[in-house]
Amino acid sequence: MKALLLLPFLFFLCCKVSAQQHPQLTQYMQNNYLANPAVAGVEDYGDVRAGFRSQWVGLERAPTTFYMSIHAALNKNDRNVTPLRLQHRRVHSNSTVNRNNRFYRKPHHGAGAIAQVDMAGMIRASTLNLSYAYHLPLTQRATLSGGVSAGFTQLAVNHSFFLQTPNDPLLFGDTGNLLRTNLGLGLWLYGQDYYIGISGTQLLGGGIKKPDAAQQGPRALLQPHYYFTGGYRLQVSPGLTLTPSVMAKAAANGQTAVDLNLKALYAQRFWAGISYRHKDAMAGMVGVYLNHLLDVSYSYDFAISEMSSINSSSHEVVVGLKFNNPSKIVCPKYMW
Numbered sequence: 097m098k099a100l101l102l103l104p105f106l107f108f109l110c111c112k113v114s115a116q117q118h119p120q121l122t123q124y125m126q127n128n129y130l131a132n133p134a135v136a137g138v139e140d141y142g143d144v145r146a147g148f149r150s151q152w153v154g155l156e157r158a159p160t161t162f163y164m165s166i167h168a169a170l171n172k173n174d175r176n177v178t179p180l181r182l183q184h185r186r187v188h189s190n191s192t193v194n195r196n197n198r199f200y201r202k203p204h205h206g207a208g209a210i211a212q213v214d215m216a217g218m219i220r221a222s223t224l225n226l227s228y229a230y231h232l233p234l235t236q237r238a239t240l241s242g243g244v245s246a247g248f249t250q251l252a253v254n255h256s257f258f259l260q261t262p263n264d265p266l267l268f269g270d271t272g273n274l275l276r277t278n279l280g281l282g283l284w285l286y287g288q289d290y291y292i293g294i295s296g297t298q299l300l301g302g303g304i305k306k307p308d309a310a311q312q313g314p315r316a317l318l319q320p321h322y323y324f325t326g327g328y329r330l331q332v333s334p335g336l337t338l339t340p341s342v343m344a345k346a347a348a349n350g351q352t353a354v355d356l357n358l359k360a361l362y363a364q365r366f367w368a369g370i371s372y373r374h375k376d377a378m379a380g381m382v383g384v385y386l387n388h389l390l391d392v393s394y395s396y397d398f399a400i401s402e403m404s405s406i407n408s409s410s411h412e413v414v415v416g417l418k419f420n421n422p423s424k425i426v427c428p429k430y431m432w
Contacts, residue, residue, distance in 0.1 A: 118297070118321050119161040119214045121149060122371055122379045122395040123414050125341055125357055128431065129167055129208060131323045132295035133227035134243030134284035137206015138430045141421035142168035145414060151397075152408040159216040167208025167227070168420065201233040206241070218254040223247065225278055237287045245280035245297075249318065276300075276318050286430050292326045301348065320348040327357075329432065337361045339432060364427040367393075376401050377410070388424035391416040 129135040152158040206229040225247030282295030327341030359369035371379040383393030397410035
């Protein structure tokens with residue numbers, strides 16, 4: 097499920113191309129906000145993440161991806177309060193009825209942004225999306241959030257790349273940069289021990305046409321993509337938790353893929369995990385929460401598909417930064 101943005105231009109004889117256009121990331125479980133705008137503001141602090149992925153190392157002009165994301169709750173200081181009527185009841189009543197429900201969790205808002213650059217061969221795709229989410233507590237252990245994102249993707253062609261078809265009208269001439277707007281929607285149901293999410297990106301679909309819309313010729317399409325993900329955190333011992341998770345991905349052209357993951361966290365500081373991408377790759381991951389401000393992680397993918405014949409591998413590094421974190425939370429409560 098790699099974003100082969102090179103394909104729409106290599107197959108220059110086609111009017112459209114069926115290929116997934118989102119970059120493949122292994123450590124998405126560290127930042128589910130990348131695929132679902134409803135995650136924005138899920139934590140009690142602001143979250144900044146920067147990631148770099150080098151895919152199929154050893155291949156000339158192999159795909160590379162860089163992203164930076166930021167999101168935060170807008171009214172986090174008011175999220176968990178005791179209403180005055182319940183404070184009064186607690187002080188003046190000895191009743192123990194509904195004791196577990198006396199704390200009322202207020203809805204809150206979240207906002208964020210993602211900037212991403214994905215390069216594959218002669219194609220560079222630059223994306224910027226802004227998002228908003230609304231988090232509504234359903235029970236003491238369940239919160240449902242809905243989110244929307246909007247932005248644009250710009251595709252640029254590197255004309256210095258060697259081509260066998262120098263007269264391709266899409267690659268040369270007056271095409272320049274190609275621009276398309278993006279729209280994403282998502283839902284996220286979560287608690288401290290689980291999460292379930294569903295989302296769609298590039299929902300506007302359609303094509304990116306040349307400046308002269310009246311001129312006929314090839315065009316590159318943005319395919320809608322859909323994601324379903326879920327995970328559950330198991331307390332194995334006082335210092336050890338295990339989190340199995342799954343992500344199912346589908347593109348509008350019929351392509352599908354499933355990732356299975358298992359992550360172990362020790363002492364709320366150190367974690368390691370493995371991931372299996374169906375008929376594509378296996379991955380190992382390690383990470384550490386250095387303090388309440390900084391965390392780093394690394395993953396290594398090795399192919400189990402036909403790419404294994406050329407010993408290709410992929411590397412991914414993610415650096416996280418927490419801001420506006422007065423409680424000095426080290427390990428995230430919900431984003432894991």
